[in-house]
Amino acid sequence: MMFSKKLQEARKAKGLTLEELASEVGSTKSYIWALENKDNPNPSMKLVNDLAKALDVTVEYLVDKQPNNEDQVFFREYVDLKPETKQQIRSILKALKQR
Numbered sequence: 400m401m402f403s404k405k406l407q408e409a410r411k412a413k414g415l416t417l418e419e420l421a422s423e424v425g426s427t428k429s430y431i432w433a434l435e436n437k438d439n440p441n442p443s444m445k446l447v448n449d450l451a452k453a454l455d456v457t458v459e460y461l462v463d464k465q466p467n468n469e470d471q472v473f474f475r476e477y478v479d480l481k482p483e484t485k486q487q488i489r490s491i492l493k494a495l496k497q498r
Contacts, residue, residue: 405461407435409454424449444474 410420412429417435418428424446434440442450444458451458477485 402461403435403437403440405456405463406431406454409434409456410459413454415453420450420453423453426448441481444470445478448474448478 410417415423417431421425421428421431424431426446434442447458447461451461454461477488480488
């Protein structure tokens with residue numbers, strides 16, 4: 400099942416409206432609607448993590464990945480870093496994307 404359908408089903412199972420879920424994760428109703436209804440949504444891992452917490456599901460369930468996925472491990476380590484270190488990593492990523 401695709402991310403969009405899993406997100407929609409989990410939201411409805413929890414009894415949340417688009418607006419309520421958006422408020423819980425610091426997003427907008429229109430963006431949550433787009434995640435549920437557009438093909439190939441590409442939310443940030445932070446948003447996926449926040450959505451999973453709000454919906455009482457795992458990130459793995461939403462993104463259909465294995466629990467030991469390197470990106471998820473990286474993200475879990477990233478969220479615990481100091482703000483200065485996060486900024487350094489973002490700067491490095493930006494430089495790499497410009498290549």
